Amino acid sequence: MSAADSHTGTTVLVVEDDPHLAAGVVENLRAEGYTVQSVGDGQQALEWLRTQQCALILLDVMLPSLDGFTVCRTLREQGNNTPVLFLTARGDPADRVRGLESGGDDYLAKPFHLRELLLRVRAILRRWDWYRSASATPASAVLRFGGNEVDFRAFRAQSWNGVPQELTEKEAMILKVLAERPGEIVSREDLLERVWGYDVFPSTRTVDNFILRLRKRFERDPANPRHFLTVWGVGYRFLIEEET
Amino acid sequence: MRSTRVFQLTALALVAVSAVQVAYWVVNQRSYAIEKVQAARTLYSQQVAAAQQLLTAGVDGQRVHQLLPGVVVESGRASLAPTVDRMLLTEEHRRINQYVWEGGFFLLALAACITVIGRALRAEARVLQEQDSFLALVSHQFKTPLASLQLSLETMALRPLSAEQSGALIDRMLADLARMEAMVTQILESVRLERGRVDLRREPIEIAGAIARVTSNLEERASRERIVISCDVPRGVHVLADPLAIDVVLRNLLENAIAAVTPVGGGTIRIEARRTNEEVEVTVRDSGVGFRPDDDMRLFEKFTRLHPGGGSSYFGTGLGLFIVRRLMQLAGGRVSAHSEGLGRGAQFVLAWPAAPAEGV
Numbered sequence: 001m002s003a004a005d006s007h008t009g010t011t012v013l014v015v016e017d018d019p020h021l022a023a024g025v026v027e028n029l030r031a032e033g034y035t036v037q038s039v040g041d042g043q044q045a046l047e048w049l050r051t052q053q054c055a056l057i058l059l060d061v062m063l064p065s066l067d068g069f070t071v072c073r074t075l076r077e078q079g080n081n082t083p084v085l086f087l088t089a090r091g092d093p094a095d096r097v098r099g100l101e102s103g104g105d106d107y108l109a110k111p112f113h114l115r116e117l118l119l120r121v122r123a124i125l126r127r128w129d130w131y132r133s134a135s136a137t138p139a140s141a142v143l144r145f146g147g148n149e150v151d152f153r154a155f156r157a158q159s160w161n162g163v164p165q166e167l168t169e170k171e172a173m174i175l176k177v178l179a180e181r182p183g184e185i186v187s188r189e190d191l192l193e194r195v196w197g198y199d200v201f202p203s204t205r206t207v208d209n210f211i212l213r214l215r216k217r218f219e220r221d222p223a224n225p226r227h228f229l230t231v232w233g234v235g236y237r238f239l240i241e242e243e244t
Numbered sequence: 245m246r247s248t249r250v251f252q253l254t255a256l257a258l259v260a261v262s263a264v265q266v267a268y269w270v271v272n273q274r275s276y277a278i279e280k281v282q283a284a285r286t287l288y289s290q291q292v293a294a295a296q297q298l299l300t301a302g303v304d305g306q307r308v309h310q311l312l313p314g315v316v317v318e319s320g321r322a323s324l325a326p327t328v329d330r331m332l333l334t335e336e337h338r339r340i341n342q343y344v345w346e347g348g349f350f351l352l353a354l355a356a357c358i359t360v361i362g363r364a365l366r367a368e369a370r371v372l373q374e375q376d377s378f379l380a381l382v383s384h385q386f387k388t389p390l391a392s393l394q395l396s397l398e399t400m401a402l403r404p405l406s407a408e409q410s411g412a413l414i415d416r417m418l419a420d421l422a423r424m425e426a427m428v429t430q431i432l433e434s435v436r437l438e439r440g441r442v443d444l445r446r447e448p449i450e451i452a453g454a455i456a457r458v459t460s461n462l463e464e465r466a467s468r469e470r471i472v473i474s475c476d477v478p479r480g481v482h483v484l485a486d487p488l489a490i491d492v493v494l495r496n497l498l499e500n501a502i503a504a505v506t507p508v509g510g511g512t513i514r515i516e517a518r519r520t521n522e523e524v525e526v527t528v529r530d531s532g533v534g535f536r537p538d539d540d541m542r543l544f545e546k547f548t549r550l551h552p553g554g555g556s557s558y559f560g561t562g563l564g565l566f567i568v569r570r571l572m573q574l575a576g577g578r579v580s581a582h583s584e585g586l587g588r589g590a591q592f593v594l595a596w597p598a599a600p601a602e603g604v
Contacts, residue, residue, distance in 0.1 A: 023416070024396055089391070111387060111390045114402060
């Protein structure tokens with residue numbers, strides 16, 4: 001694998017208590033051109049993140065003092081949206097779901113393949129690069145539709161009835177993908193690919209669930225959506241102006 | 245396993261139904277007895293009434309008593325003979341007593357059955373659960389060194405490495421293999437101990453020699469983790485123990501101490517021994533992470549890992565101290581742990597029966 005293209009100098013935080021595994025991951029990420037910081041437990045990770053920033057966190061689940069799920073949830077509650085890739089020896093589906101529910105972006109079971117790890121790291125960073133650059137200008141950072149206002153950079157919104165909304169990263173990303181192509185049909189697979197980028201979820205049903213959540217937040221009548229329209233058998237169509 | 249469970253559950257249900265039956269039988273028989281005695285009393289009162297009528301009709305009292313022996317006539321009035329009344333009362337008590345005792349005995353026996361079957365079921369459930377958690381834990385424990393091995397090998401396959409880098413990776417892989425081997429040893433030891441398949445010898449062993457043998461094997465690892473192991477053990481003190489078991493006990497205890505000191509960035513492990521009247525006590529003090537004083541018993545239970553990952557580059561199966569306690573029990577000795585609290589070090593005391601003083 002060649003030295004990492006646009007990610008050279010990008011900081012990655014590795015939280016892993018096994019020194020051998022941590023050393024192996026750190027060495028490989030450094031060889032790819034990333035700047036890597038490594039800590040051995042959840043508490044240290046939270047402390048480091050209080051003062052420093054990084055583009056991605058590789059987070060072990062079974063950690064001394066504070067487990068990885070709790071670390072991730074704590075970060076999200078503090079409003080820290082740094083993407084998280086879970087690394088864990090517990091690879092069963094229930095744990096995967098727990099990881100993603102706690103706000104993780106991806107999940108890799110130990111023992112993993114080095115190439116897969118590097119690919120996933122890249123894929124997550126690429127998705128976030130896209131999201132950030134697509135929200136970089138004042139015009140693209142804010143989306144207004146049907147009385148709702150979404151701030152993509154702050155992951156916050158205000159719905160038509162004045163209720164403030166905290167968006168999860170996935171909700172914001174889905175909204176971003178849809179808003180980039182108003183009026184066009186976006187397939188579920190397309191959304192999965194752009195937002196999750198990998199085979200994290202077994203089905204496209206997940207996308208449907210997220211759309212339901214968005215409707216609940218932003219539609220006046222979620223049962224009769226005017227903005228997030230289902231195109232049966234294909235995907236979704238997002239309308240900025242209500243269809244009459 | 246499944247069919248046994250079905251059998252046990254069926255037996256439990258049958259026994260429970262029988263218990264209910266017996267209880268019903270006791271209640272039923274009691275009211276039956278009361279009913280019968282009551283019926284007899286009614287009959288007798290009819291006799292008394294008939295006797296009264298005979299008396300009124302002018303029949304002689306003597307004659308009436310002859311006709312109706314259960315009735316006595318006193319100054320022209322008929323009444324139930326006191327002997328009959330007593331007999332009815334006694335009969336009622338005797339029957340009720342009999343049913344209560346018999347029923348009670350059967351109920352007790354059935355309750356004992358229910359307890360035995362219930363306990364067996366619970367014990368079995370616990371064993372199954374333990375086996376499950378054992379498998380889950382063991383496979384989880386193996387995944388970390390496996391992941392590390394795979395990562396090292398794939399790194400070598402993916403990148404051109406300098407001789408120095410390759411050397412470091414090879415060392416890491418050898419250490420991963422060593423830790424997997426140590427895990428396998430611990431698991432086998434604990435399974436063997438649990439099934440009681442051990443035949444420990446009892447022979448005099450010089451404790452200073454045993455300690456020196458084990459510490460010399462751990463010295464390198466300890467110094468790598470900046471841990472100083474010091475010994476203050478008098479020569480010539482003998483314990484009665486199994487030579488292999490004593491090594492396993494000391495090794496597990498010292499590895500536990502190293503695992504406790506490593507996370508705090510190094511420190512000391514002090515080993516002392518002294519002979520009391522009947523025993524030889526070996527004390528291992530470390531300046532490591534310590535534990536909550538309440539955890540001093542839990543520490544020796546299977547799969548207790550108070551500091552997951554605290555073992556730094558080493559394994560932690562949660563079996564080491566379990567093995568120590570079991571082996572000490574089998575050797576007729578004892579082991580105890582003490583700590584002032586987290587971060588304040590720990591102290592383990594091992595005690596073996598002293599060997600009869602030879603040459604002292």
